[in-house]
Amino acid sequence: MILFTDLDGTLLENGKVKTQKDIDALHQFQDSGGIVAICTGRSKFEVVPAIEQGLPYNYMILNNGGEIYDGEKAIIEHRISQKAGVEILDMLVKEKHLYSYFANDDEQLSYYQGKCAYFPSHKPTDLDFIDEYHRSHGFTILCTHQDTDDFSITQKYMDIINENYRDEATAHRNEIFLDIVPAHCSKGTGIKDLVHYLGDKHRTFGIGDSYNDLSMIEMCDVGATFHFSDLSIKEKAQKSYSYVYEFIDDILGGYYELER
Structure with missing residues (x-):
């Protein structure tokens, strides 16, 4: 069992x-x-x-x-491909009310209103979040959530990802978080x-x-x-x-x- x-x-x-x-x-x-x-x-x-x-x-x-x-x-x-992961993150970082995260085999970073940190330690870093994910060869998971308990903005991106990236990624709601994982997982x-x-x-x-x-x-x-x-x-x-x-x-x- x-x-x-x-x-x-x-x-x-x-x-x-x-x-x-x-x-x-x-x-x-x-x-x-x-x-x-x-x-x-x-x-x-x-x-x-x-x-x-x-x-x-x-x-x-x-x-x-x-x-x-x-x-x-x-x-x-x-894995989520480099191309699809970058396109999705490029959308998310433009929303000022969203926290964004990515993980690959080497690192996991978070981003909010121009500030980057290691995750889950929340230790700030001078790394450029956008440069880091553009250099990634692929992603194990992406994640986002709003800076309030509301899910409206997050829901919008959940629908966009599941409609336009269905062969590359699947977005799952997890309370206030949106987990974006490899397709069909x-x-x-x-x-x-x-x-x-x-x-x-x-x-x-x-x-x-x-x-x-x-x-x-x-x-x-x-x-x-x-x-x-x-x-x-x-x-x-x-x-x-x-x-x-x-x-x-x-x-x-x-x-x-x-x-x-």
């Missing part, structure tokens, strides 16, 4: 582990013979601070299915790829809280979410929880065996 778990809003709150009980339950799941796969929109640069908090895992699905790691080894890698495709890599014989469980988790919830044999999640997400899940450890307790306790 494999447990696919989101990070932000699921195991993490404001970048910090919600409860030690979740970590203990993940260890218990592994001790029972289960496989833990982190399934996130984050890039490899952003996952490191979470892992360093002691989160146990066997595999990582990153960039909404764009990359899959077996420990430290990448087993599947997809999602958490659902990442799960399908990893299960195939492992031999297609595992029962799958998935839990997440946001819109980009819908493909994960629908792909897994059992998909779960949280009491606080949007109704559109709850409608696709089989059960809602307050914490991940409660979901694991049900899995290991045989609740879903009875439901089969």
Whole structure:
């Protein structure tokens, strides 16, 4: 059996582990013979601070299915082309109310109103954001969000990207963020790829809280979410929880065996 778990809003709150009980339950799941796969929109640069908090895992699905790691080894890698990535970023940086981000195999930088910083450390840098992405040979993920909680400007670019770059990139909404990943990639495709890599014989469980988790919830044999999640997400899940450890307790306790 494999447990696919989101990070932000699921195991993490404001970048910090919600409860030690979740970590203990993940260890218990592994001790029972289960496989833990982190399934996130984050890039490899952003996952490191979470892992360093002691989160146990066997595999990582990153960039909404764009990359899959077996420990430290990448087993599947997809990229947004240099041409498409540059064109998309050229649009985003012209909007003064948008934060923009890009990651490639070497760096991840953020940009807002002319200022560039390393991400996720937020350490300012004198690097020229526009020059840096124009020099990139391709991108693992692009990201943007507004400087308010409104999604109107971001929605506009989500529609533009999915309409005009459908063969190059896919834009997923993740609460206020817009994750732009290689074409046809999602958490659902990442799960399908990893299960195939492992031999297609595992029962799958998935839990997440946001819109980009819908493909994960629908792909897994059992998909779960949280009491606080949007109704559109709850409608696709089989059960809602307050914490991940409660979901694991049900899995290991045989609740879903009875439901089969």
